[in-house]
Amino acid sequence: MIRSKFSVSVHILSLMAGQPDEWLSSEYIASSLNSNPALVRKELSVLREAGLIESKEGKNGGSRLGKATKDIRMSDIFLLVKNGHVFGFAPNEPNPKCAVGARINGALDELFGEIDNSIFQKLQSITLAEFTKKYF
Numbered sequence: 001m002i003r004s005k006f007s008v009s010v011h012i013l014s015l016m017a018g019q020p021d022e023w024l025s026s027e028y029i030a031s032s033l034n035s036n037p038a039l040v041r042k043e044l045s046v047l048r049e050a051g052l053i054e055s056k057e058g059k060n061g062g063s064r065l066g067k068a069t070k071d072i073r074m075s076d077i078f079l080l081v082k083n084g085h086v087f088g089f090a091p092n093e094p095n096p097k098c099a100v101g102a103r104i105n106g107a108l109d110e111l112f113g114e115i116d117n118s119i120f121q122k123l124q125s126i127t128l129a130e131f132t133k134k135y136f
Contacts, residue, residue, distance in 0.1 A: 046080055
């Protein structure tokens with residue numbers, strides 16, 4: 001889930017970065033994502049609460065960036081969508097009577113934390129302005 005939420009949020013912010021003076025409707029954003037406007041509005045809400053975008057209602061309403069692209073780090077977006085480790089645990093609880101089962105989730109939790117931190121550190125070094133230079 002984190003992979004798609006991150007991609008969707010980056011797509012939305014990038015679209016806004018390309019049209020910084022425009023108020024973009026959820027329908028317009030959804031057409032770029034080839035998605036449903038209701039799903040876009042849900043993501044816009046998260047971005048708005050984080051202060052990355054601003055929105056206004058009405059006929060000429062929509063959303064646009066709330067911060068300069070140079071002030072938005074990819075790690076800001078990562079933290080918004082991350083609700084657990086990037087990797088997940090097996091769906092079934094391991095057998096606590098097994099030598100491996102009793103300890104594996106603790107070891108994986110530590111490893112996953114290190115991986116998450118590595119991803120965060122990499123993303124912290126990239127701004128939205130730098131990222132969007134790849135395609136604008």
